[in-house]
Amino acid sequence: MAVRTVLKMGDSRLLQKAKPVESFDTSELHALLQDMRDTMAALNGAGLAAPQIGVSRQVVIFGVSRNPRYPQAEEVPYTILINPVVDPLDATMEEGWEGCLSIPGMRGLVPRYVRVRYRGYDEYGRPIDRTVSGFHARVVQHEVDHLNGILYPMRIRDLRNFGFNETLFPGQELVDD
Numbered sequence: 001m002a003v004r005t006v007l008k009m010g011d012s013r014l015l016q017k018a019k020p021v022e023s024f025d026t027s028e029l030h031a032l033l034q035d036m037r038d039t040m041a042a043l044n045g046a047g048l049a050a051p052q053i054g055v056s057r058q059v060v061i062f063g064v065s066r067n068p069r070y071p072q073a074e075e076v077p078y079t080i081l082i083n084p085v086v087d088p089l090d091a092t093m094e095e096g097w098e099g100c101l102s103i104p105g106m107r108g109l110v111p112r113y114v115r116v117r118y119r120g121y122d123e124y125g126r127p128i129d130r131t132v133s134g135f136h137a138r139v140v141q142h143e144v145d146h147l148n149g150i151l152y153p154m155r156i157r158d159l160r161n162f163g164f165n166e167t168l169f170p171g172q173e174l175v176d177d
Contacts (some may be wrong), residue, residue: 048062062143106164
């Protein structure tokens with residue numbers, strides 16, 4: 001289909017709460033998902049939320065294969081998640097470095113729940129219900145935040161842990177989430 005322009009931090013559309021998807025398995029939804037896949041692949045992202053390409057719908061995609069560019073990250077299965085709900089399974093949080101396609105070239109140390117349960121639907125309306133931890137939990141929380149108008153810098157506790165990739169991690173090639 002098409003690689004879409006990713007909205008950048010500062011665009012007010014990224015701060016809005018996305019609307020739920022009401023109809024599944026439609027040509028419109030499949031076209032949106034194809035554009036999201038194409039865009040995420042072209043930018044080497046780990047995930048993408050529909051609001052990042054200007055579509056106010058509760059749709060996210062994410063997935064990470066074993067990759068030298070994600071050396072310490074475990075594999076996260078490619079997932080289409082629509083109308084998601086994320087619940088922490090306990091109060092344990094962990095800080096980890098995050099980037100974002102809407103904030104290119106930067107990283108921040110972000111606290112996230114270590115274990116979560118997420119529920120939602122695939123593009124055909126089939127239910128998804130997973131309990132995950134670690135990097136998988138971090139990725140899904142990051143993407144679902146986009147549906148609520150939250151960008152990762154809003155969660156950073158200490159802005160001394162936010163900066164440009166080449167300054168924070170000289171000589172490393174990093175990918176935005």
